[in-house]
Each structure stands twice: as C-alpha cells, then as structure tokens.
Amino acid sequence: MKIALTGASGFIGGHIRRRFNCIVIKRYDDAAAISEKLSGVDCLINLAGAPIIRRWTKGYKKILWDSRIETAKKLSEAIKRLTTPSPHTQIPFFISVSAIGIYPDGIPCDEGCHNTSNDFLGRLCKAWEQEAMKADCPIAIFRLGMVLGRDGGALGRMLPIFRLGLGGQIGNGSMITSWIHIDDLIDAMLFIADNRIQGIFNGVSPNPVTNREFTKILAKKLKRPMFFPVPQSAVRLLFGEGATAITSSKEVYPKRLIEKGFTFNFPNLDMALDDLL
Numbered sequence: 367m368k369i370a371l372t373g374a375s376g377f378i379g380g381h382i383r384r385r386f387n388c389i390v391i392k393r394y395d396d397a398a399a400i401s402e403k404l405s406g407v408d409c410l411i412n413l414a415g416a417p418i419i420r421r422w423t424k425g426y427k428k429i430l431w432d433s434r435i436e437t438a439k440k441l442s443e444a445i446k447r448l449t450t451p452s453p454h455t456q457i458p459f460f461i462s463v464s465a466i467g468i469y470p471d472g473i474p475c476d477e478g479c480h481n482t483s484n485d486f487l488g489r490l491c492k493a494w495e496q497e498a499m500k501a502d503c504p505i506a507i508f509r510l511g512m513v514l515g516r517d518g519g520a521l522g523r524m525l526p527i528f529r530l531g532l533g534g535q536i537g538n539g540s541m542i543t544s545w546i547h548i549d550d551l552i553d554a555m556l557f558i559a560d561n562r563i564q565g566i567f568n569g570v571s572p573n574p575v576t577n578r579e580f581t582k583i584l585a586k587k588l589k590r591p592m593f594f595p596v597p598q599s600a601v602r603l604l605f606g607e608g609a610t611a612i613t614s615s616k617e618v619y620p621k622r623l624i625e626k627g628f629t630f631n632f633p634n635l636d637m638a639l640d641d642l643l
Contacts, residue, residue: 367559372393372411382552397444401447412437415430415433415434422606462498477566509569509570511544539578574616583639
C-alpha cells in the first residue's frame, strides 16, 4: 500500500514510517504541492496537530486549533484538485485522526454516542472532524484514546517517574482511561484502509481501565511501589485548562472495529505492557 502521511515526525507517525516507506507531507506544503504528492497514493493518513498535553494559554489554544483545522482544509483542497483534471484519477482513502475528548465525561460511549463534550477539547475535535469530512473522497475518522508505545507518547512520559518509584494515581484514581497499543492502532488503520470502510472508529482497546488500575498494573510490571496520589489540583496548577486532557474520564469502546472484523492483538493492559516493557 502506498501511504502519504502528515504529522510524520510525531509519535504515531514515526511508528508508521518504521513499517512503511511513506510519502511525507510537510507542514508548509500548500494544496497544490500536496495534490502532486497524492498522485497514485492508496491511503492518506492525517496525524497533524500540535501536542495536547501542554498548558493551554490563549495563544497555545490557537496553535492547537490552527494546526488541526487548517491542515484539514489544505488536505481537502488537495484532494479536490485530484478530481479536476480527470474524474478517473485515483482518489486515496483518507484516514484523519481525532480524539475521544469529543465524548462527554462519565458515560460509556461507542461510536453510536452522539453526545459531545462542550469544553474546548470537545469543540476542537468536532470542528476537526467536520473539516476533514469535507474532503471529496472515502474517509474514516479515528478517535484516539491514550496510545501506548515503546518510545514516546504517554507511556514514554510516565516511565521515568514510575521507574523512580514516584508514580501514583491522579486524585482518587476513579477516572476511566481508554487506551490502545500502538501496533493495534496502526493495524486497525490499515485494516480499515484495505477494506475502504468509511465512518467513525474509536481507536481504543476493548478494555478501558480506571486510572488506579492503570497505575497499579504499570507499577507492578516495573516492580516499583505506587507513590502517593497526585492531587488533581496539582495537575490543574501545572497545566491550567489543559489538565482536562489528563484528568477527564472517558470510557470508550471500539464497537465498530469489532463489528467490522478487526482483531486486537493486545486487548487488555497486562498484555500490552508485557509487550511494551
């Protein structure tokens, strides 16, 4: 499969590039340049977006917004240009990521959940998806949970703290963490692209866990003690409004992936951490 990729320098993009020889779309490429790069491409994967886990100042919120919405606009325009010379031009299957932050806190959600969170992250995800869906091509949206991999990502940020024996749950640890192994995520994207299945897909494992369970399992795998709970107020002090991305409780299930026949190699956290650690 010939793949074109935005966000190639990021955590997920780096893993995809290790597995495939991808055409890289640069941040500064305009729609015309992107359209040229898409010639003959089977699948376009859009991973572009500034990191969420930061302090959300007014200026950084604009960066978060523009890095997603403006990229989606350029890609849509580039795809439309492909159809202009000839209606028989090969149109790539388009996978654009979003996040489970679109869902409200505290209720179980699969792709049939139409309620959305009314905070900044929820509005960002909704606008992000709407812009991507303007592309004139077959499209799948992957709403990502916490993606776990060997180098980088959420697990990469946690490991140094836990290896020092300083890891602990956040608050009372009751918030739900919906996660996925990086290999399962990439395999799921390829499965959907190969079969050209359109629509919304939750990029999460079938077995979300509480924050307390997550930290307990991780500490046990590393043979380290769990430290004192980290107060949510401390997370808010450090990240401000951006703490929402860390302290929210998202119980999300990949119903459509399972219905379409995708099989997870790492369906539970024990198996995922055994492989990654």
